[in-house]
Amino acid sequence: MARTPPVQSPPPDRGDATGSWLYNPAVRGAAYQVALAAAVVLILYEASTNAIENMRRLGIVSGFGFWNAPAGFDINQRLISYSSTYSTYGEAFWVGLLNTLLVASAGIVLATVIGFVVGIARLSRNRIVSFLAACYVEFFRNIPLLLQLYVWYNAVLRALPAPRQSLSTADAVFLNNRGLFVPAPVFGEGSGLLLVAAVLACAAIAVFGRWARRDQDRTGRQHATGLVSLALFAGFMALGWFAAGRPVTFNVPDLRGFNIVGGLQIYPEFVALLLGLSIYTASFIAEIVRAGMLSVSRGQTEAAYSLGLRPGITQRLVIIPQAMRVIVPPLTSQLLNLTKNSSLAVAIGYPDLVQVFMGTVLNQTGQAIECVVITMLVYLLLSLLTSLAMNIYNRRVAIVER
Amino acid sequence: TLDQVKQRGVLHCGSNPGLAGFAVADDKGQWTGFDVAFCRAVAAAIFDDPAKVRFIPLTAKDRFTAVQSGEVDVLIRNTTWTMSRDTSLGLNLGPVNYYDGQGFIVRSSLGLKSAKELEGASVCVQQGTTTELNLADFFRANNIKYEPVTYASAVEAVKAYDSGRCDAFTTDASALYAERLRLTAPDEHVVLPEIISKEPFAPVVRHGDDQWFDLVQWTVNATINAEELGVTKANVDEQLKSENPEVRRLLGVEGNFGEGIGLPADWAVRIIRHVGNYGEIFAANLGPDSPLKIDRGLNRLWTNGGILYAPPIR
Amino acid sequence: MTTSGKTASAAYLRTTVAPPERPPPLTSGPLAWLRENLLSSPLNVALTLAGLYIVYVLVPPAVRFLLVDAVWTGEDRNACLVSAAGQPVGACWAFVASRLRYFVYGAYPDGQLWRVNLVFALCAAGIVWLLWTRAPRKDLGAIFFFGLFPVAAVVLLYGWPAIGLPHVHTSLWGGVVVTLVVAFAGIVVSLPFGVLLALGRRSRLPLVRLVSVTFIEFWRGVPLITVLIMANTMLPLFLPGNMSPDKLLRPLVGVALFASAYMAEVVRGGLQAIPKGQFEGAASLGLNYWQTTRLVVLPQALRIVIPGIVNTFIGLFKDTSLVSIVGIFDLMRTIEVSLADPRWATPVTAASGYAFAAIFYFVCCFGMSRYSIAMEKRLATGHKRQETDR
Amino acid sequence: MTSAAQQAGQSARHLGGAPVIRMIDVHKWYGEFHVLRDINLDVARGERIVICGPSGSGKSTLIRCINRLEEYQKGRIIVGDVELTNNIKRIDEVRREVGMVFQHFNLFPHLTILENCTLAPIWVRKIPKKEAEATAMRYLERVKIPEQAHKYPGQLSGGQQQRVAIARSLCMNPKIMLFDEPTSALDPEMVKEVLDTMVSLAMEGMTMLVVTHEMGFARQVADRVIFMDQGQIVEMNTPTEFFSNPQHERTKLFLGQILH
Amino acid sequence: MTSAAQQAGQSARHLGGAPVIRMIDVHKWYGEFHVLRDINLDVARGERIVICGPSGSGKSTLIRCINRLEEYQKGRIIVGDVELTNNIKRIDEVRREVGMVFQHFNLFPHLTILENCTLAPIWVRKIPKKEAEATAMRYLERVKIPEQAHKYPGQLSGGQQQRVAIARSLCMNPKIMLFDEPTSALDPEMVKEVLDTMVSLAMEGMTMLVVTHEMGFARQVADRVIFMDQGQIVEMNTPTEFFSNPQHERTKLFLGQILH
Ligand SMILES: Nc1ncnc2c1ncn2[C@@H]1O[C@H](COP(=O)(O)OP(=O)(O)OP(=O)(O)O)[C@@H](O)[C@H]1O
Ligand SMILES: Nc1ncnc2c1ncn2[C@@H]1O[C@H](COP(=O)(O)OP(=O)(O)OP(=O)(O)O)[C@@H](O)[C@H]1O
Ligand SMILES: [Mg+2]
């Protein structure tokens, strides 16, 4: 009987002749799905017909016609030019979106820095330091962010003096309850050269970096890349500065009337939001960092030490690369949370996307559905892009197993 | 709507969640104020009982949706009557129960005489109201630079002003007086003389129920007419015997004007007996008998140099 | 080697036992601990000093503000303005005390407070029943907490004239009551709904999976505040005709949908941890899909994710504060509103109110997080025992 | 009918019973991987069959096809008088009659031993709880661990757990029992207690298909031993013949490795 | 000086080399727990020492003291001509000369095998990459896995990983190699390949300290076998003597358990 039946390819999907279709899982599955689809469609249909009917009844016109209508209201912090006279609701949207992105990106940097510092402090062998870090984490993450924002906003405001009693250094930087005023650079003729210098500097640093790596590969010598890069950058910039004839002047803030005029103003709402978001999120990041560092087994450090690697290099080449794999995914989700939480700006008067678009624009135009949908889509898009990037990263760094 | 209200046994009245003088609830949920009084007037007209009102606090943002959706039967909440609101939001507004205008409050220590001196000032304002637009218009028209600081709620805006974040706070003048009371040191703030906008406050109802709209309209008108005719809470029962045909028509002794709005003939008597006439409502909530002590100004009767003028009942 | 050649053997045999000795001084005991943990290197000394300085900067003023200089009694703002002795004043607890009723019950009518208290008591009982690890009949507890209690709470809080409980409209609810109602409604809805979504996400039917994934990722991708604003402005539009959901109901719907998505992900984690053998074991006994899910898979999965559920609840609890932005009188908002009360306007009023809120939220959240950590430890050791036993 | 099928039919007939399991020309693929090829096997009522073969040869897959934990793509399997198709009702019927014991026990860790044993009778056979518990206790006594009834699986040793798993299957009163390497996850000292249980089960006339490498067990109780390789049944014989006189090269090699 | 120290010195001399490791009167505590007591040991250049003893007797601690993965509180340890103190520079010097292989390999999972082997030479010895890679390949060939150079540790079997770990240590050209139970985490069939590598290393004259329970290995290559118990060196002898004629009661007991 030992004739070996040959290996065959599977036959095409076998229809089931004998089974009653009622009990066929494939049929049942299809039925479930059709039912679900019907339910979803029904809900969507109901909701949309209701919405249309209601809007007709209430005389609400839908559509995006308002996008190009003049806005008529002002926004204090704006990264692109905007004025109540000439700008449209659409431009208000961009102002809000950019403000969201501004505070989110600043928050991401700050939260990551604080989070790593606190997380590493929590692992410190110094008991006082690790205890303080633990207190930080427990305190800030167990209090609602909204409450923290109120406290920061009011604390920031109350602690600072009125404009006339501004704290100032060299009559160029002022700090008061209207915010922080610093000289604003005004780029005159020839500033382009500075840009060129910066680009050149970066190129030079890149070239040097590559050379340093090669040289180490070749001769084993190690180079102080950080210091050299800094020097290179400073040198190029100085060169460009003088070559272009000092093109940049500064608009120095000045106390005039009852307020500070000129300069670059950093609003207290921004500061409060930034602080609140970063400090709150950092308390979560700290835990993630701690867990990540602990996930690298003690054996890795010991192995590195016993090979003669110094603690600094061990951290850089052995521990951190491994910890990062564990840290990065939850870290991104926290940073995403930070971005989403920046919508709490609405509580303290920072003109972010939600405050401007889902607040003022929605109220002035009455176009609730359009405004809500656009705002949500923006956040959704941010989330999806982030998770996409995350998946790619994960695939790239996944530890290869067999 | 009237039938619904009658059936429900209680009027749903949209109100400001807290504006001294106009609508405030105490810890126990008891509402008082100028707008509140008009809500009660409507309830009194319908039920002969001013307590049959449920007050639904609404923010500036969601007040119109609340009317549109029928969550409230009427919105009496310092709402400015504008054309767009009247025509494109599916709402009916009117008549005016308070003539207001937007003003500024500043610290007296600044020594300002006029809003035109606010060059470079930062101004706290509440989001999503006509106030925000008027503010922009005013500064644009006068070509003055300023820095708006916009808050979602009035409470936040006032708090920020109080703590020094802004040089000025702007809202309807009536509210300025009310909000001033909330400041840490009310005496150190002054209301600037400029009124930069017309803000006629009017009750709001939904499109499509004209009888209900009439009822609300004439409730307001009744209080004004009552003041004009000298009918007060105290003397309303006496006035029933009045010979003045206008009074007799108002109080339903002559004719049956209540029929047109689905109410019995004594509808106005109920209003006045329970809430009083316009002058009494004003005095108790905003005027001399209140902490706000707002001058009646435009809100005097036309006979007294104001513009308060109600169509006659006949 | 100083001593040379006594025996020429490579062998060594210990004849005298070296007894255990006490370590030399400075290598153990509190001093060694100090040296080891605080002063082992110059950097460490610097860190210690910096740490002590931070403690010095933060702790005494906080204690002074919260306790030593605090004003405990008083009728109005005068009590909390600069004290008679001209000293600055700490926290104005008198303010909190005078508004405490409002913070807890909002404007709930006076005569009816017992109803709220009863709900609090029932809630506490349910929580203890469920979370205390040695309480009996957890299944009944769950039915009580997730089935009976919500109904009872609604009846008690909202009223039912037929049984002699007059209506108390939701616009009168406020403070802690609303905070708890929102958080609780979130968890009660999100748990079953999250379970369904999690099962859907793991279904082998592509459409079911697609719908679940879309739903979950949508809600997880947008900020809660936008969800709340949406619920507030758009929900009435989507419902037929004149149906206008209660003001408090709208954020509840928003919160519930939002929480369900997060809960689904937590539950999915638990489902993934169930080994394939459990499904096969159940199948080979003839249990069908729903029986397997209900009797075998979910009991295990939910137990594993209790810490995750508690953590979600902590997040939810903190997030309830956002409903204040859309005009719901939760604890946050009652405090915010009270801060604007001119009778209590003092420089320390705001700080006192916020401190009160902070303490409230911190105590609740920290307590829950400790519980979930303890739970996690128990689960971890439980698993270990099982493995070694095998 | 291929020769393999004839043989299988004959051996079944040899025992005189009507076949309770018939596998005819069964083929199965995992994707493109042909894991079962041309399987023909008849099992008579009361027959005890041991299946052995190198790792990956498809033994587990074969017996998992019998209670439809796996689908097959070609051929027919008939259990009792039910043919296995996509009909869920039919599958449930079959699973009720076929018990299965796994390598890793697959007890439900959140239920006590007793609950593990009564779960299926209560929910599948809809037997009153009392009655189900009485039956369960009887079977727990039979596998000699009645005193553990109220413990949880995690508190038992591996051998005890496996015996519970057997009792759990028996509580459904199956007509056929399938065993997939029931002792290979056990420490050596526990293997015996499980094998003893299985032997006593065999002695009572249960129809059994056992995947195992315990050749002592095979010698003692098997009516037939089947050797599989690369998804095929390579050789099938009575244990005496099988061990003393293997025919196929592969079988010889395998037995050489396994019987030290 | 205690007798133990004398003895240790003598045995080293007996082999004729100058001691490359000298441990004099070493004591170590974990908190209050006296884990190493009165350790005296001289290791000559080229000497192969096997350390055995019951679990918890301090074997690992002992060899971890030699490259300062652990501090000790009393006594002296001199490696080469460097005394181990808190001086970081000195510790680095010692670690460069002492290789260590762990029970759990401790390869860096994010680096390829080749990168694992070149990391330390490049960053510690500052050797050009090319050169380091050439050396690494040489040692990988020596441990018979050059073809795996570009794989990651996770893709290798345990035995292969341990051989990589040995190669990685060898790439630093250490004068002394420490092994801490290098085979105890391996499946039996992989033990041999690792032991073979170690034997061949021993044959080339590397100074080795090996904690292991592989008594065959000890017999084959050890110059001395040390038996530890409760933190003390209890007995030390040539393997022949040690196994055939253990002196101490504890040693006898231990050997009785371990040699089947
Ligand atoms: N779900 C699956 N998908 C793809 N291939 C599978 C799957 N399950 C098993 N296989 C493959 O099918 C073949 C047969 O597996 P099976 O488990 O039946 O072998 P076995 O004889 O029981 O081996 P063992 O003695 O190791 O249990 C193996 O090569 C296995 O890798
Ligand atoms: N970091 C530590 N803190 C406290 N005690 C420790 C520590 N490391 C080890 N010990 C204890 O020191 C003793 C000796 O440990 P060591 O690891 O040296 O033993 P060993 O002989 O290598 O044992 P094994 O054969 O199990 O590896 C043990 O009792 C152990 O519990
Ligand atoms: Mg198998």
Ligand SMILES: [Mg+2]
């Ligand atoms: Mg050890």
